[in-house]
Amino acid sequence: MNIILFGPPASGKGTQAKVLKEQGMKHLSTGDMLRSEIASGSDFGKQINEIISKGNLVSDDIVNELIRKNLSPNNNNIFDGYPRTIAQAESLAILLSENNQKIDLVINFEIDREELLGRIAKRFIEQGRADDNPESFSIRLDEYMKSTLPVLEYYKEYKIVAPVDAMMAVETVSAIISAHMGWIDMA
Numbered sequence: 213m214n215i216i217l218f219g220p221p222a223s224g225k226g227t228q229a230k231v232l233k234e235q236g237m238k239h240l241s242t243g244d245m246l247r248s249e250i251a252s253g254s255d256f257g258k259q260i261n262e263i264i265s266k267g268n269l270v271s272d273d274i275v276n277e278l279i280r281k282n283l284s285p286n287n288n289n290i291f292d293g294y295p296r297t298i299a300q301a302e303s304l305a306i307l308l309s310e311n312n313q314k315i316d317l318v319i320n321f322e323i324d325r326e327e328l329l330g331r332i333a334k335r336f337i338e339q340g341r342a343d344d345n346p347e348s349f350s351i352r353l354d355e356y357m358k359s360t361l362p363v364l365e366y367y368k369e370y371k372i373v374a375p376v377d378a379m380m381a382v383e384t385v386s387a388i389i390s391a392h393m394g395w396i397d398m399a
């Protein structure tokens with residue numbers, strides 16, 4: 213099964229992806245891949261850092277290529293933070309079809325802005341991630357509304373979107389995702 217974890221920044225996608233990874237799925241986080249390029253200190257990483265720390269999206273070509281290089285052929289991918297634009301969603305559909313795969317389920321993390329601001333303020337204090345400062349985070353949320361939310365409409369056409377109340381505790385969110393996956397398995 214291929215799953216997309218979809219939602220605004222800091223809604224908890226990465227947290228849930230780690231739970232699914234422990235169950236044997238392949239975790240594909242474009243955010244983690246980009247941060248690891250930054251950590252390598254390469255010139256490319258420095259260019260990426262300029263974009264991310266301001267809260268902007270990196271180019272579709274860069275993240276599409278990262279996904280192409282890391283996709284598991286075994287139909288067990290968790291896409292975390294990808295696709296974030298319609299162009300990325302279209303690229304992913306082509307890539308999966310070349311591998312005789314498709315997206316089976318899109319989990320939509322529903323959460324309000326106040327909760328996001330609280331989580332990000334906490335993470336900024338704990339981890340000091342440059343893109344978690346209040347100015348960059350506000351740009352990230354605007355970018356989500358403008359470029360990423362239309363991707364949800366794209367997947368709704370395929371009737372594969374399932375909601376989760378991402379305001380609940382981590383374990384509760386995991387249980388709901390697990391139930392959605394069970395229903396897909398039975399279908």
Ligand code: B4P
Pocket residue numbers: 219220221222223224225226227228242243244246263264267268269270271272275292293294295296300331332335343352378379380381382385
């Ligand atoms: P990401 O790395 O994807 O964003 P994130 O903010 O880490 O979101 P996530 O939803 O995973 O939050 P988390 O679980 O950590 O992207 C970073 C940047 O990379 C983007 O802004 C962009 O510039 C670039 N980028 C990445 N992908 C791209 C793409 N496809 N195209 C273009 N650019 C791209 O949770 C947040 C916090 O909440 C944590 O501290 C966690 O402990 C806490 N939390 C989680 N679940 C909780 C719960 N249920 N209750 C309470 N707290 C919870």
